[in-house]
Amino acid sequence: MQFTTSSEAASQLATDCLIVGLFQDQPFDDDLTALDQATDGVLTRLLEDGDLPRGAGKTLILHALPGIKASRMLIVGLGKAEKFNGIAFTRAAQAAGKALRQSRARHAHCLLANSPVADRDESWKLRHAAVALAHADYVYTATKKPKDDAPPATDSVSFPAGDAAETQLAIAEAVAAGVQLARDLGDAPPNVCTPIYLAETATRLAGEHAGLEVEVLDEDQMAKLGMNALLAVGQGSVNPSRLIRLSWRGGKDGDAPLALVGKGVTFDTGGISLKPRELMEQMKFDMCGAATTLGVMETVARMKLPINVEGVVAAVENMPDGKAYRPGDIITTMSGKTVEVHNTDAEGRMILADAIYWTGQNLKPAKMVDIATLTGACVVALGHHASGIMSQDDELVEELLGAGHAAADRGWRLPLWDEYQEQIETPFADMKNLGGMPAGSVTAACFLSRFADGQRWAHIDIAGSAWQWGKPESATGRPVGMLVEWLVNNAGGWSAL
Template sequence: MQFTTTNAKVSAIESDCLIVGLAVDQEFGPALQALDEASDGAFSRLAERNDLPRQAGKTTILHDVAGISASRVLVAGLGKLEKLDGIVFVKAVQAAGKALRQSQATSACCLMDDAPVQGRDAAWKARHAALALAHADYIYQATKKPKDHAAPATESVSFPAGNGIDTELGIANAIAAGIQRCRDLGDLPPNICTPVYMAEVAESMAAEHDGLEVEILDEDQMAELNMNALLAVGQGSTNPSRLIRLSWKGGKEGDAPAAMVGKGVTFDTGGISIKPRDLMEQMKFDMCGAATTIGVMEAVARLKLPLNVEGVVAAVENMPDGKAYRPGDVITAMNGKTIEVHNTDAEGRMILADAIYWTGQKLKPAVTVDIATLTGACVVALGHHAAGIMTQDDELAEELLAAGTEAADRGWRLPLWDDYQEQIETPFADMKNLGGMPAGSITAGCFLSRFADGQRWAHIDIAGAAWQWGKPESASGRPVGMLVQWLADRAGGWDALG
């Protein structure tokens, strides 16, 4: 999808579809008022009959409105004005985008920048409207081609020209590419998206973007480094494990980087502690932490962010086999600490343990954030609306929470108190890999904290944010938006892009 700007009068815009918003108990905004005047009051008459949508998420498409050059006008409900915040706005634009995607329109002009969104200026609305429309336009096609009569993709969307709008649309284009990369990887079937495949994607990205570098460690190299926790998880699979590193050196030489570490279990059967049959097919999404990391690096390279950034991916497949690791095994991780395996389905923390420690030792980051579809307990706690953020660093927690709010990609902080550490104690090793039912997401974070010694570190559990459990939907692409915003903030804000 291409984003452009226009200076044309609203009623004279040549496009397949104009997109306007309308809130409950709201007088027409400037765009809709101009369309109403050009159409000799057509929209006022529709509003009087309550034929225009005002509830958030509702849409109507009008065709061939007299006096308007565009072929269609899509009216999107914005809900109640007192509740019209950034989240509601983004959802409303996504609803408009879905309606647009189901139409025959291939071009559009988005006029929703005049929506009275609380605390948001025109630049923010343009950027996030563009992202919302790109998100809604996404349809998985890697293994299912569209039918001949399928509705076409939206090729271009224009926005009213204004100060800084072109810059905002350029930012949106880069972030949208990162989100699409994340969704593409997440949606792929596990027989295609293997650890080796993800490594190949990273290599192709490095070849595509000047300044993006890649390093791949194979199983022999990881064995030399004693990455036994990571390797244990993958040893039951015929698909070899990989550690993937993407590096962007956009900051000053010698500046410590910001690092991300993504969980990349390309398919998770649970191993010997095998999962139930129902919804096991969705365990292809268990690599969405890795997909997020790769997607963020895609956006960082496109933005040419003036910051040193490292993206590390631990990529494995967790399968039951005669060689698979077992409950009761004691594994010595790269940092020398021993782990008693209580459940082979608590595998994400095993691979992240070595990856986080390797990142700290090898890359010496200023800050590290790991991203993982780690626990079903996080879905129980937060549902699908927020990612769980855990850290003992209050400043880092605030950075991530603020970035999530700004990006309309929210997180919620969960405690990481030392009180929870006792749940992963065992008489047979330094720790066990399962803390029991109480506070399952938090004890997983406690486990990871033991491999982040000396690092300024946070853990983001995206088990609820990365996809909709039990629904036949695509990966969400979250939290790419949050993390790109966080990195941009660390680089000095969007103005630092020049």
């Protein structure tokens, strides 16, 4: 989807569809007033008859209205003005995007950014309206071709011209591209999206974007480094494991980078600790931390962000096999610390242990954030609306929480107190890889913290937010928005771009 600007009056735009918002408890705004006048009061009559949508996310498409050149008008309800915050705005724009796709319109003009949103400026509204429309237009097509009569994708959406509007829409295209990559990778089947496929994707990105560099470590190279925890998880699979690094050098030489470390378990059977049959097909989404990392790196490269960024992906497949690692095994990690395996389905923390340690020792980041579909316990705690954020670095947590709020991609802090550490103690190794049922998300983060010694590090558990459960099951692209916002803030803010 392409984004453009137009300075023409909305009523005079010859487009397939006009998109406007309507508050539940407010009179027509300037846009609707002008369109109502152009249609000789049609909108007023529909409002008086109760036919216009006013509830949040409700939509209505009107065809061939007199007095305007657009073929359709899509009205989306915005709900009550006092509750119309950044989240409500994003949901309204996504609702409009879904209706737009179903309308079969190929081109549209969007006026939603003219609606007032508390604590959000014009630039934010433009960016987020565009990204939300693109998000709603997404349809998975890699292995299933649309039917001949399926609604076509929306080719382009224009917005009212204004100061820096084109710049903000270019940023939106970059963010939307990163989100789409994360969704495409998450939705891909596990027989396609293997560790090698993730490495090839990173290599392709480096070839497409000048300034993006790639490094891929194979199993022999990782073995020489002592990355035994990562290799143990993948040793039961015929698909070889990989450690992938994408580097962006947009900042000054010598400036310490910000680092993202993504969990990339391309399929997780649980290994010897085999998962139940029900919903196991969803375990193709267990690489959404890796998908997020690659999506963010694409956005960073497209935006040419003036900061140094490292994206690291630990890519494995966790399968049961005669060579698979077992409960009871004791693994010596790259750090030299030993881990007693209590459950081979607690594999994400095993691969991240080596990846986090490698990143800290080799890349020496100023700050590091890992992203992982790590625990079902996080889904129990937070559901599907918030990602779980854990760290003992209060400042870093506040940065991520603030970025999530600003990006309408929210997180929530869970504790990482020292008292939880005792749950992963064992008499046979430095730690075990499972802390039991209580506070499962927290004890998983406790495990990871032991490999981030001396680092400004935070962990984001996206088990509930990375994909949409139910029908249709699909990757969400989260938390690409949060992490892009965080990186931009560290680069001086949106005004610096």
